[in-house]
Amino acid sequence: MSDPTLAVEVKRVTRVFPGQVNALAGVDLTVSDGETVAITGPSGCGKSTLLHLLAGIDSPTSGSVVVGGADLAQIRDLSRYRRNEVGLVFQFHNLLPQLSALANVEMPMFGTHRSSHKRKVRARRLLAQVDLAGYEDRLPTELSGGERQRVAIARALANDPRVLLADEPTGSLDSASTSRFLELIEQLGSSGMTIVMVTHAADVAAHAHRVITMKDGRIVDSTHAFDHDRFAMAT
Amino acid sequence: MTFFDLILRNLWKKKARSIGLLLAVAVAVMTVVALDVTSSGLEQSAAAIISVGKADFTVAQKGASSTLTSTIDRNELTRIRQTPGVLSAIGVLVETQHINADNPVFIEIGIQPSDLAAFGVKVVAGHSYSATSNAEVMLGWTAAANLGLHVGDHFQANGTRNTVVGIYSTGNAFGDAGAMFPLPAIQGYNRLPGIVTLAFVKVHPGYSIASVAARVAYDQPQLTTIRTANQFGRADTNLVYLQAAVNGSTVLAILIGAIIVGNTMLLSLFERTREFGLLRAFGWTRRRTVSLLLGESLLLAVVGAGVGVALSFVVTTVLAQLPALKGILHPNFTEGAFWRALFTALVMTFIGALYPTTRAAVLSPLKALSYE
Numbered sequence: 001m002s003d004p005t006l007a008v009e010v011k012r013v014t015r016v017f018p019g020q021v022n023a024l025a026g027v028d029l030t031v032s033d034g035e036t037v038a039i040t041g042p043s044g045c046g047k048s049t050l051l052h053l054l055a056g057i058d059s060p061t062s063g064s065v066v067v068g069g070a071d072l073a074q075i076r077d078l079s080r081y082r083r084n085e086v087g088l089v090f091q092f093h094n095l096l097p098q099l100s101a102l103a104n105v106e107m108p109m110f111g112t113h114r115s116s117h118k119r120k121v122r123a124r125r126l127l128a129q130v131d132l133a134g135y136e137d138r139l140p141t142e143l144s145g146g147e148r149q150r151v152a153i154a155r156a157l158a159n160d161p162r163v164l165l166a167d168e169p170t171g172s173l174d175s176a177s178t179s180r181f182l183e184l185i186e187q188l189g190s191s192g193m194t195i196v197m198v199t200h201a202a203d204v205a206a207h208a209h210r211v212i213t214m215k216d217g218r219i220v221d222s223t224h225a226f227d228h229d230r231f232a233m234a235t
Numbered sequence: 236m237t238f239f240d241l242i243l244r245n246l247w248k249k250k251a252r253s254i255g256l257l258l259a260v261a262v263a264v265m266t267v268v269a270l271d272v273t274s275s276g277l278e279q280s281a282a283a284i285i286s287v288g289k290a291d292f293t294v295a296q297k298g299a300s301s302t303l304t305s306t307i308d309r310n311e312l313t314r315i316r317q318t319p320g321v322l323s324a325i326g327v328l329v330e331t332q333h334i335n336a337d338n339p340v341f342i343e344i345g346i347q348p349s350d351l352a353a354f355g356v357k358v359v360a361g362h363s364y365s366a367t368s369n370a371e372v373m374l375g376w377t378a379a380a381n382l383g384l385h386v387g388d389h390f391q392a393n394g395t396r397n398t399v400v401g402i403y404s405t406g407n408a409f410g411d412a413g414a415m416f417p418l419p420a421i422q423g424y425n426r427l428p429g430i431v432t433l434a435f436v437k438v439h440p441g442y443s444i445a446s447v448a449a450r451v452a453y454d455q456p457q458l459t460t461i462r463t464a465n466q467f468g469r470a471d472t473n474l475v476y477l478q479a480a481v482n483g484s485t486v487l488a489i490l491i492g493a494i495i496v497g498n499t500m501l502l503s504l505f506e507r508t509r510e511f512g513l514l515r516a517f518g519w520t521r522r523r524t525v526s527l528l529l530g531e532s533l534l535l536a537v538v539g540a541g542v543g544v545a546l547s548f549v550v551t552t553v554l555a556q557l558p559a560l561k562g563i564l565h566p567n568f569t570e571g572a573f574w575r576a577l578f579t580a581l582v583m584t585f586i587g588a589l590y591p592t593t594r595a596a597v598l599s600p601l602k603a604l605s606y607e
Contacts, residue, residue, distance in 0.1 A: 057516050080518065107517055111518065
């Protein structure tokens with residue numbers, strides 16, 4: 001029986017890629033509802049792999065991943081899980097270049113029984129929430145890096161997910177855009193959303209309730225207080 | 236944004252590829268439809284002869300390479316007339332002649348004047364020719380109008396200067412575009428004494444047409460009976476070969492089109508692998524992702540089918556004006572041709588889309604997202 005206060009529960013998870021590469025070597029992690037967690041560690045330590053497992057776009061070799069009380073291994077339709085339970089933000093925004101900002105935000109809402117009109121209304125509201133009202137018809141090429149990332153956040157929030165997952169979300173942003181992004185993350189966190197971020201950036205990690213450090217496919221540290229020196233050593 | 240809007244935007248984004256794919260479908264459809272319309276037009280022209288005489292069925296030589304080479308001799312015609320249930324059997328000799336550039340294939344029908352009424356011929360001007368005349372002719376009213384001839388004028392045919400003694404109407408475009416001669420005269424011109432090409436049979440009221448036709452064919456197995464244009468191949472093997480060639484070309488056109496469609500879709504899939512991975516990561520189902528790819532192709536197929544039909548109309552119209560085909564080819568655009576176009580485009584797209592959509596369906600979101 002899983003703890004109802006837990007948004008994420010990862011138990012003894014391993015992930016071995018072809019060629020016997022141990023990306024994850026027995027990871028245990030819990031994230032409480034409404035908690036913001038930053039996962040840090042050197043490149044290749046397995047933090048993105050862990051995020052992919054939480055996103056339901058990869059499966060563990062062994063162990064279990066439980067999100068919102070549901071064991072992902074038991075879910076037949078992971079598409080529905082990805083659509084409704086998690087929101088994904090990538091380092092390079094990954095917006096569809098042929099679509100406007102509004103249409104990009106609408107994309108995850110296809111298949112949710114929302115009418116075209118309701119999808120549009122919600123997408124407008126989400127763009128306004130990330131301070132992009134008036135930018136609806138702009139193509140990604142007509143937006144700055146920071147604006148694109150905010151569209152990506154709006155898109156991740158399209159279906160009101162339980163958990164927001166972000167993989168190096170500020171990796172391609174300048175400092176002003178990073179600050180704006182972190183404000184948004186804080187707003188979402190204070191509204192009760194569970195957030196898991198993979199990051200190399202100290203200022204991003206500093207906004208988390210908890211910083212988890214990984215090395216060689218294992219969690220080597222989990223602290224509630226951001227410690228700049230420890231962070232610098234870990235990354 | 237609706238799903239259809241998304242399909243349109245994706246196609247618009249890659250205009251050059253979309254147009255290329257559309258043209259591939261259109262050319263394949265044009266080939267299929269043009270062949271179909273052409274063969275159907277040729278078949279209709281050839282088969283029109285059987286509907287000139289107001290008969291219940293027509294008798295021809297079985298397996299003749301074309302209707303015009305069918306031969307029925309006097310004895311065979313007599314036996315047809317003696318078949319139980321046969322009311323009348325009118326023997327006619329059909330030939331063609333090059334009159335001028337506008338009439339490269341002019342139809343000449345040899346028929347006894349006594350059979351004209353039963354054959355459905357109405358003399359609308361002048362009078363009928365005499366049974367033994369060697370220099371009298373009746374022109375169909377369309378032919379007379381085309382040639383600018385009237386009763387009393389002269390018409391050069393078969394190396395003879397014939398006097399136009401009458402203008403007739405059969406109510407059949409094919410028959411009205413030709414000329415009628417006394418049967419012995421035209422048999423003489425063509426050195427075919429006692430021979431007719433076709434026999435037009437009427438059945439006694441109360442008899443089954445099908446049974447009488449079957450009896451004629453049974454009694455004289457060297458002959459065949461034709462009741463509809465579809466049965467025309469029995470007496471015109473050229474048309475059977477033509478249809479076989481059209482069918483073969485259709486299959487070839489579909490296969491070539493399918494390869495082009497498949498290749499283009501596969502290229503599109505490779506280029507958009509990250510996009511599909513992203514959509515899957517956002518919770519798009521396999522079915523929805525495949526529907527997007529398939530929807531784009533189907534839309535192009537339907538539009539391509541329309542463009543293909545339009546192109547085939549242009550091509551067949553031009554073909555019909557070629558000297559070699561003038562007067563023979565009457566492009567026959569039927570509703571069936573449009574359905575065939577749509578069917579061709581859809582089958583082509585379905586076959587072409589099979590492999591790319593299967594690949595799209597099994598695409599792992601993670602692998603797709605890391606695809607370079």
